[in-house]
Amino acid sequence: AQSVAQPEDQVNVAEGNPLTVKCTYSVSGNPYLFWYVQYPNRGLQFLLKYITGDNLVKGSYGFEAEFNKSQTSFHLKKPSALVSDSALYFCAVRDMDSSASKIIFGSGTRLSIRP
Amino acid sequence: SAVISQKPSRDICQRGTSLTIQCQVDSQVTMMFWYRQQPGQSLTLIATANQGSEATYESGFVIDKFPISRPNLTFSTLTVSNMSPEDSSIYLCSVERLGAGEQFFGPGTRLTVL
Numbered sequence: 001a002q003s004v005a006q007p008e009d010q011v012n013v014a015e016g017n018p019l020t021v022k023c024t025y026s027v028s029g030n031p032y033l034f035w036y037v038q039y040p041n042r043g044l045q046f047l048l049k050y051i052t053g054d055n056l057v058k059g060s061y062g063f064e065a066e067f068n069k070s071q072t073s074f075h076l077k078k079p080s081a082l083v084s085d086s087a088l089y090f091c092a093v094r095d096m097d098s099s100a101s102k103i104i105f106g107s108g109t110r111l112s113i114r115p
Numbered sequence: 116s117a118v119i120s121q122k123p124s125r126d127i128c129q130r131g132t133s134l135t136i137q138c139q140v141d142s143q144v145t146m147m148f149w150y151r152q153q154p155g156q157s158l159t160l161i162a163t164a165n166q167g168s169e170a171t172y173e174s175g176f177v178i179d180k181f182p183i184s185r186p187n188l189t190f191s192t193l194t195v196s197n198m199s200p201e202d203s204s205i206y207l208c209s210v211e212r213l214g215a216g217e218q219f220f221g222p223g224t225r226l227t228v229l
Binding site: 102 | 119156160207217218219221222225
């Protein structure tokens with residue numbers, strides 16, 4: 001069975017500081033991992049994905065995420081936060097080894113960047 | 116990516132009525148999905164919309180309540196039938212191309228049932 005956990009409901013960061021949004025996952029096979037962002041009254045917007053290869057994945061808006069197989073984590077990071085980064089962030093996982101697998105979404109983390 | 120539109124963007128409906136939500140994508144895609152999301156919360160998959168055949172529903176969702184159509188590779192509808200206030204939610208469609216892994220989402224339909 002697949003599962004994904006986002007242990008923090010909310011993360012507060014000052015503008016210009018680095019940010020991290022945490023995600024851990026569990027799958028039977030090899031994972032596809034994703035991050036999505038949702039701005040108020042909008043649909044989910046794809047940020048980045050990990051399938052294979054380099055453990056550090058770069059995505060939209062200066063975000064990156066690091067895949068750590070031993071810790072089963074895929075934390076989202078950005079070196080310098082902007083107020084406009086304030087939104088709801090979802091981590092998601094899919095079992096790469098199952099053709100019929102669904103994408104499972106985490107509970108979401110609300111990121112708040114203060115000026 | 117894909118450009119996905121949904122209609123209506125929002126609606127307020129009376130208890131006992133039905134609403135059909137449309138999802139249109141700008142290019143042919145392999146898979147289309149319907150999700151439900153309470154504001155500020157995670158997504159719950161309702162069903163996979165299969166082109167030319169009956170949709171595949173997740174546990175807790177049934178065809179009589181949420182009939183789905185997918186007549187071609189770029190269009191799908193979700194109907195919320197015999198609505199109650201508990202059906203108030205955001206309904207999202209998503210699409211996926213074969214082998215891509217990730218899904219792309221429409222802007223959502225915010226439904227309020229009185």
